[in-house]
Amino acid sequence: MKIGVFTFGGGYAMIPIIEEEVTKKRKWISEIEIMDILAISESTPGPIAVNTATYVGYKVAGVTGGIIATIGLAIPSFAIIFVISFFYQDFMKWPVIAAMFKGLKVGVIILLFSAVIRLKKGVKVNFISVLLFVIALSLMLVFSFIDTGFKYLSLSLILLGIITGIVLTLIANKKERKE
Amino acid sequence: MIFFELFYTFFLIGLFTFGGGYAMIPMIQEQVVSKGWISESNLTDFIAVSEATPGPFAINISTFVGNSVGGTFGAICATIGVILPSIIVILIIAMIMKKFMKNKYVQGALNGVRPIVLALILSTALMLLIKVIFLKGNSFNGEWEFDIRSFALLIILSGMLFIYKKVRKKSLGAIKLLGLSALLGIIIFTV
The missing domain is CATH 1.10.287 (Helix Hairpins)
Structure with a gap:
């Protein structure tokens, strides 16, 4: 249930997706709260993405929620890298894969800009x-x-x-x- | 034991990294390259792969190193090691924050921090935009080169989203948007 939220979370892509899923669709957390969580994630040890997932999970469903959300965040990247690590030297040489990731980057840029526009309301x-x-x-x-x-x-x-x-x-x- | 060593090393890395995943690279060089778990040039290659795939860098690198040193179980140990400090620290802070949320000074501090966070996200977006469209390679020290295809994709996608919003009166979901951008990416960059 909660894990589903984070299935494609990660890196740059993570902030707008969490923000959209958690504040807009599910209304678990307000736009103001999400900014506070990001600030706390940035200023505590550990990667921001992991920190944010734990915090959001905790806010929504307590300690168990925090743990489950973090594991949910880790599983997709774990699985992807696990597969890639067997043949990663050739991985980026496939033109289709490289093209797909280039496209994704442009998508992420648009997502980040729209997240900024939405979050602006909280300031x-x-x-x-x-x-x-x-x-x-x-x-x-x-x-x-x-x-x-x-x-x-x-x-x-x-x-x-x-x-x-x-x-x-x-x-x-x-x-x-x-x- | 290699599994415990993997867990412990990545636990330390998780505990002492502040901010984004790339802040972790010096620690990884110090702790992981020196142990001979990954070579310097492999690390550089992996950063490029990690940049192009979904998932936080921290989890990607720990999975990769763990797998190459200790197989599947090694990957699991290293990944749990890197996320455990975050879980512990954040849970404690979240519990404390819950009590002090209404405190005037905590509210003041949060008011001060919000515009900064907004600027951080916007700067990430801008830097990514510059990297993708105007720079060759991934470094800011690299050559300038205008990437007409990425730029075209950006314009096409924005246009489609704008029209979608006008017609459907709501914006396209993030996951659908990413799927669309991957698909258009394949079309534009392979032709």
Whole structure:
């Protein structure tokens, strides 16, 4: 039942599919919650895809749900790679397979863009949030073209968001007290 | 014992990798290549295969190395090893978060983090777009080359989705979209 959700999850493709299946179709989790889960997955050890699956599974059906969702995520890639590993050196030389994966990549790009458009609804638009968004986006793009050897950019950006959020809450608290 | 060693090695890799699967590559070089489980050039080849197949890189690489070192059971040990730290850590955090979700500071932190996450996803999309359409090979240091076929596919797919949305009043499901893109990919890239 739950496993079915994650049958074609993985890598880049994973975020939009989880988002669509879990928030839009099944309404297990809201768009806002899915962003929080992604942030937590990014800032904790372990691959994001695995972390997200565990978290979503837990939210929906407790500890067992977390474990089953993660296993469900692992099985398809496990099976595919297991088969490929026997003849992987020739694998990409098949023109049909290579063409299919090239097509899939374009599909994934479209999925990612549409996920961004849907998730945008979960973000409050104000000066600070737009500023954070612009900073994060430009740093990510600049860093991918200049190889600095710095591997923790996305983690640092998440931390920046957390700290900014807490500082803003502290400021808001002080204002409240004065009034 | 090789099975325990596989499990333990990938458990460590899972525990100490932050962020996406590729953050794992240095750890793999250190822990796996040094043990002679996979050669440097095989690892590079495998990264290319992994990039082209579905599934998180972490699970792909652990299955592959586990299988080549210890057969089927080795693959299972390595894969369980790599996902176990995530399961444990995330379950603990999820339980803690459940209690503190209503806390003002936790809410504040989450408000700050949401625009960042949105930017991270958008940047993934943009970087993938640039890679697929404008770059030769998979590296950002590679040569620039406009891939007219990928670009055509992107336009055709977007057009089809737009029309589908207008006609059916809802968007095409993700899995169906991927099936369609694979099919069109075969047509466009093999002709």
